[in-house]
Structures are given as structure tokens and as C-alpha cells.
Amino acid sequence: MLNRIIDRVLDRVLGLPVTDGPAPEVTKGLRIPMSDGVHLLADRYAPAGLRSGPVVLIRTPYGRTGPMAKLFGDTFARHGLQVVLQSTRGTFGSEGEFRPFHLEREDGIATAEWLREQPWCDGRLGTAGASYLGHTQWALGPYLDPPLAAMCLGVTASEFTTVFYPGGVLAADNMVSWSSLIGTQEEPLAGLPNPLQTRRTRRAMAHLPLSGADVAAIGRPVQFLQDVTEHAEPDDDYWAMSDHSAEVAGLSVPVTMSTGWYDLFLRRQLRDFRILQDAGRAPRITIGPWAHSDPGGMRAMVQDQIGFLTAQFTGNRTGLHRSPVRIFLQQSGTWLDFDRWPPPATGTPAHLRPVGGLGEAVSGDTAPTPFTYDPADPTPAVGGPLLTGKTKQRDNSEVEARDDVLVFTGEPLAADLDVIGEVAATVFVRTELGHADVYVRLCDVDSGGVSRNVTDGILRLRPDAPEVGADGVVRAEVELDPTAYRFRRGHRLRVQVAGGAFPRFARNHGTGDAVASAVAGKPNRFEVFHDEARPSRITLPVFTP
Incomplete structure (x- = not known):
């Protein structure tokens, strides 16, 4: 009785139909052989009375008990889906050594082939899960023959390397x-x-x-x-085994995705989505006001994945009748539907101006604005897309008061401004040491003067990349995370420029020493240019309904 009450409460919390049928049938400790003789452990959750049917494979390094079992095993099975929850190599009883990202393709294929030989599997396979559980899907989906029936990809991407080293920074x-x-x-x-x-x-x-x-x-x-x-150094191909991005365009498997505006995989996941769309596929994506582990994002993901898998396996596509792109417009309280990502928008530059200004017009011949970054006292990070800690939007007042952060602020907006799409910055900068990072953040300053981060990005500079001009000035093209955000009337846009955001990004020592061994550092003087010849700016995708 207690389990039945817990199930009903969980269904309501997750926004799922409340189930009243018998409990799923659970088989623990399946030993699945890999190609090298190692055995991985898995648990099977089947709807009561099921003899044979499709299987949802979920491969995880985080164990097969507790919340993982309840959410992806019991809940999926209570809603009609047969699930096999497998511990990846070297975790929670599975044999071998856990080396993240190394053998997921080989182990995934061996597991899928074994499942298709079982009498309780009718040959149809789907995958589900989030984060690393999404990586295990990308390591399998493009390579399996016959292909999967569906892939459900929450807060994940086809490659993780650019998430390890965004802009070349650890x-x-x-x-x-x-x-x-x-x-x-x-x-x-x-x-x-x-x-x-x-x-x-x-x-x-x-x-x-x-x-x-x-x-x-x-x-x-x-x-x-x-x-x-x-x-972590450029051109190191160590992580090639984990990069499945070259296979995205050829993927024919039906795909659903979910993520949040403050998720660390957002930029790369939207790139996967665009590649699939451009290849003529029909993926769908949901993006909400969430960070990586937000309960709201988990709730939406479970609804999305159970509904999508049920539709693919039963042939009842009623639940799939929605727009391919569903996004939450932050600060508006509304969801928007689009046919494609990004939606049509007008690229609008906001130029950095002398004395901390920000506007459409380019400044005349003005002197650059200097600051000094000191790795012994690295510029701190505030909020943003983190795995743990204080994520999402935060008050940036303290960091903006520092001498090593340049702040450029626009005039109060005369009307609401909707920014939806991909954001980029061009910063013309000269550094004393050559080895440096350029960090750019877009903020929303409310009528009370509180500055909150919206999106940001970073780029590592080296003496030979990007190309240095004869005057020592580098044109730094900084990619910021995509966003959908309404800047309200009376608010102001603000752009920060700094030499880092620590500890979110590893400090730049200014020496060129490898990140694994660097200890000593040197203060580094920056000059940011904002004149007609070198118009530093941020380009915003302004959306007009």
C-alpha cells in the first residue's frame, strides 16, 4: 500500500497519468557479456504480464538503486515501457575498469545485440536518459544495425570535448x-x-x-x-573515442531532446539539433529555464521521454503533434513554439564604448580601456551553467566592482527587447603576455541597478592563435551560449569583459605552461579597443514576433 501511495505521489509530481495497475516485474543482476569477456550487470523492469516487447536501454555509471531505479526503472515500467537499466563498465558491480567515455560504443553495441537475443525482447530498442546517460546513447545510436527505434537525449551532446574545454579553457x-x-x-x-x-x-x-x-x-x-x-592542450586527439559529432548528420533514428538555458551542454546540444534539421531529419527539442539538475527540467524530461517512447513503440503518434522547437522565453513567463532553431531574428550589434558605454553606434578614435588580470587573484565566477553550486542567474554586483572587470552599460530600454538565438562577441584586445583568456558576459540590469547574468562565453588566446596583428591586437571571436530572454522596458543591457571567471574556468597563468602542471603565474595587462577601426561589440539576435 505504501509503495502504491508513493507511486501516485511521484506520478503527480512528474506530471504523469496516475497508474493503478500491478507493480512491474523486476529481474535483478542480469550478467551481460561484452566482446572482451567482461560482464556488465543490469536490471530488467517489465510491465506486469509482458511476455515480449520493445526494450528501453538505459546505460548509467551512477548505479541501479535508489532514485535511478525508481525514476528510470519503476516509473517507466509502470507507464508501459520495458526497461533494462545497466551499470557501465567498472561501476556498481559491473566488471572492468571505469574509464569514462572510453568503451561505451563497444559495450553499448554488445549490450544491444545481447538484448535482441532475449525471448522477452521483440528486437525493437530505444534509449533514454540524461547527461552521461545521453553520452552512452550517442555512443550507440549512430552505429547500431538494425537501428534504434528512438533516442531520448536529456541535457547531453554528441561530443563532450568542447564541454570539457569551452573556448579552449578547462x-x-x-x-x-x-x-x-x-x-x-x-x-x-x-x-x-x-x-x-x-x-x-x-x-x-x-x-x-x-x-x-x-x-x-x-x-x-x-x-x-x-x-x-x-x-587539455590544442590538437590533442585523446578524446576522439568520445566524439560522435561526425555521425550526427547521418543519424536516421527518431530523436527527442530536452535541456535548459543554463545547462553546460546547451550550446553543443543545439548544434546537434541544427545538424539533424539541416540533414532533413525531424528532431524535436524542449528548452526551459533550467540548469543541469533542476527538478523542473527533470520533470519535463521524464514526461518528454516516456511520451516519445510510447508513441514510437505503439504507433499512436497523437502525443507527437507539437512544434519541433518549444522554448521558454525567460522573464516573459511564456513558452514559444517554432518550426526551426534558431528562429528568424535580426543580428543587432551593441558596441562597447568609451567610459563604459554600450550602444548601436561605433565610437570614434578613442583610447583602449585597460585592465590587469592576476592569476594569483583570479576574477571570480558568478552563477551560470554549472553542475553544482550556485547556478543560473546571480547578482553580479561584487564582481563588476572589481578593477579586473570592464563593464559596458547601455541606456534604459524604451520597450521590451526579446533576444532569441545564438549570441556572439567580437573583442579587439592586446595583451602583454600573449597567453590570455577573454571572457565576455551579457547581463540584465534591472530598474534597481541589480545586474544578473544572461549568457557568457570564453576564448583562450595564445601567441599564434588567433592571428596577432602588426600592432599586437587580436580579434577575439567569442561564442556565447544561446538564449531566449526578454529584457524588460526600463532595464539596461550590460556587457562584462574580463580575463577569466574562476573557478568555473581554470585560471590562465600567462606563461603557456600546461594546465596539468602550471603553478606560477604572471599578472597580464589587457587593452580592449572600441574605435572605428576596431569596433568591439556583442551581436544579439533580436526577435520580432
């Missing part, structure tokens, strides 16, 4: 956080809140060299952090 906060998580997840009580461990992990992000942050955080090495710090 995403230190996310990488150390995840390393700490996977390094401790099989310890007793690991699933419970641990403020002490959280503080240790956050302190470890400042450890030098950064390759030692794992030991600083949890007291022992984590191979993933060693890999991600040691292979």
Missing part, C-alpha cells in the same frame, strides 16, 4: 565536481548531502597544480581528472 569547476562525484559515489551514504565534502571539493578547485585537485578533494586520485587535465 572547465575546472565542472571537471573537479564530477571527478569528486564519481570518485566517491560507491562509498557508504554517498547519496546523502555532505556539506563537508562539498566544501573540500570547492576548495580543491583552487589547488595548484590543478592535476592534484582530486587528491585535495577526496584524498585519492581520480583517473578522469588526470585524463582531462593532461589532455
Whole structure:
């Protein structure tokens, strides 16, 4: 009776139809052989009385009990879907060594082939899940023959390398956080809140060299952090085994996606979506006002994936009659539907101006604005798309008051301004050391003067890339995350320019030393140009209904 009550409450919380049928039939500890003789463990959840039918494969490194079992096993099965929940290699009883991203293609294919041989599988397979569970789908979907019946991709992407190193900079906060998580997840009580461990992990992000942050955080090495710090330099192809982006255009599998405006995979996931659309496929995507692990985003994802899989397996497409693109316009309280991403918009430049101004007009011949970035006191990060901690929009007042952050602010808006699409900045900059990062953030300043971040991006500069002009000036093209945001009448747009955002991004030491071993650093003087010959600007996709 208690389980039935819990199920009803969970269905209501998730926005699903309340189920009253018998509990799913569960088979624990299936041993599935891999091509090298290793066996991976899995649990099967089947609707009561099912003899044979399609299977939803969910491959996870996070275990097969607790919330994972309840959400992806029991809940999916109660709503008519047969699920096999498998622990990836080297995790939670599965044999072998857990080396994230290394053998997911081989293991995924071996698992799918084994499933199709089982009498309770009719040969049809779908996949579901979020984040790393999405990576395991991309490692399988483009290569399986016969193909999958459906892929359900939550907060994930076909390649993770640009998420490890956005703009060429190691995403230190996310990488150390995840390393700490996977390094401790099989310890007793690991699933419970641990403020002490959280503080240790956050302190470890400042450890030098950064390759030692794992030991600083949890007291022992984590191979993933060693890999991600040691292979952070340009042209290192170490992560090629994890990159499935070349296969996206040829994917014929029906795809549904869900993500949030403050998810770390947003930019790459929307790129996957565009590639599929341009290839003539018919993917769909939902983007809400969420960060990576938001409960609201999880709720929407579960609804989306259960509905999509049910439609694909039953042939009843009624639930699929919606626009391919459904997005939440932030600060408007409304959802918008479009046929494509991005929707039609007008690229509108906002130029950086002297004395901290921002406007459509380009300045005349003016002197550049200087600042100095010091890796010993790195410019702090505030909010944004993080795995853990204080994510999404935050008050930027303290960071904007620093001497190492340039702030350019526009006039109060005469009317609401809707920005929907892909955002980019062009910053003409000269640095003293050549090795530097250019960080650009777009903020919304309300009528009370509070500045809140909307989107941002970073680019690592090296002495030979991008190309340096004869005067030492570099044209830095910085890609910011896409957004859908309404700047309200009376608010002002603000652009920050800085030399970093720590610990979200690893500090730039100014020396060119490898991120895994860098310890010493040098202060670096920047000059940002904003004249007619070098018009630094941010370009906004302005949407008009």
C-alpha cells in the first residue's frame, strides 16, 4: 500500500497519468557479456504480464538503486515501457575498469545485440536518459544495425570535448565536481548531502597544480581528472573515442531532446539539433529555464521521454503533434513554439564604448580601456551553467566592482527587447603576455541597478592563435551560449569583459605552461579597443514576433 501511495505521489509530481495497475516485474543482476569477456550487470523492469516487447536501454555509471531505479526503472515500467537499466563498465558491480567515455560504443553495441537475443525482447530498442546517460546513447545510436527505434537525449551532446574545454579553457569547476562525484559515489551514504565534502571539493578547485585537485578533494586520485587535465592542450586527439559529432548528420533514428538555458551542454546540444534539421531529419527539442539538475527540467524530461517512447513503440503518434522547437522565453513567463532553431531574428550589434558605454553606434578614435588580470587573484565566477553550486542567474554586483572587470552599460530600454538565438562577441584586445583568456558576459540590469547574468562565453588566446596583428591586437571571436530572454522596458543591457571567471574556468597563468602542471603565474595587462577601426561589440539576435 505504501509503495502504491508513493507511486501516485511521484506520478503527480512528474506530471504523469496516475497508474493503478500491478507493480512491474523486476529481474535483478542480469550478467551481460561484452566482446572482451567482461560482464556488465543490469536490471530488467517489465510491465506486469509482458511476455515480449520493445526494450528501453538505459546505460548509467551512477548505479541501479535508489532514485535511478525508481525514476528510470519503476516509473517507466509502470507507464508501459520495458526497461533494462545497466551499470557501465567498472561501476556498481559491473566488471572492468571505469574509464569514462572510453568503451561505451563497444559495450553499448554488445549490450544491444545481447538484448535482441532475449525471448522477452521483440528486437525493437530505444534509449533514454540524461547527461552521461545521453553520452552512452550517442555512443550507440549512430552505429547500431538494425537501428534504434528512438533516442531520448536529456541535457547531453554528441561530443563532450568542447564541454570539457569551452573556448579552449578547462572547465575546472565542472571537471573537479564530477571527478569528486564519481570518485566517491560507491562509498557508504554517498547519496546523502555532505556539506563537508562539498566544501573540500570547492576548495580543491583552487589547488595548484590543478592535476592534484582530486587528491585535495577526496584524498585519492581520480583517473578522469588526470585524463582531462593532461589532455587539455590544442590538437590533442585523446578524446576522439568520445566524439560522435561526425555521425550526427547521418543519424536516421527518431530523436527527442530536452535541456535548459543554463545547462553546460546547451550550446553543443543545439548544434546537434541544427545538424539533424539541416540533414532533413525531424528532431524535436524542449528548452526551459533550467540548469543541469533542476527538478523542473527533470520533470519535463521524464514526461518528454516516456511520451516519445510510447508513441514510437505503439504507433499512436497523437502525443507527437507539437512544434519541433518549444522554448521558454525567460522573464516573459511564456513558452514559444517554432518550426526551426534558431528562429528568424535580426543580428543587432551593441558596441562597447568609451567610459563604459554600450550602444548601436561605433565610437570614434578613442583610447583602449585597460585592465590587469592576476592569476594569483583570479576574477571570480558568478552563477551560470554549472553542475553544482550556485547556478543560473546571480547578482553580479561584487564582481563588476572589481578593477579586473570592464563593464559596458547601455541606456534604459524604451520597450521590451526579446533576444532569441545564438549570441556572439567580437573583442579587439592586446595583451602583454600573449597567453590570455577573454571572457565576455551579457547581463540584465534591472530598474534597481541589480545586474544578473544572461549568457557568457570564453576564448583562450595564445601567441599564434588567433592571428596577432602588426600592432599586437587580436580579434577575439567569442561564442556565447544561446538564449531566449526578454529584457524588460526600463532595464539596461550590460556587457562584462574580463580575463577569466574562476573557478568555473581554470585560471590562465600567462606563461603557456600546461594546465596539468602550471603553478606560477604572471599578472597580464589587457587593452580592449572600441574605435572605428576596431569596433568591439556583442551581436544579439533580436526577435520580432
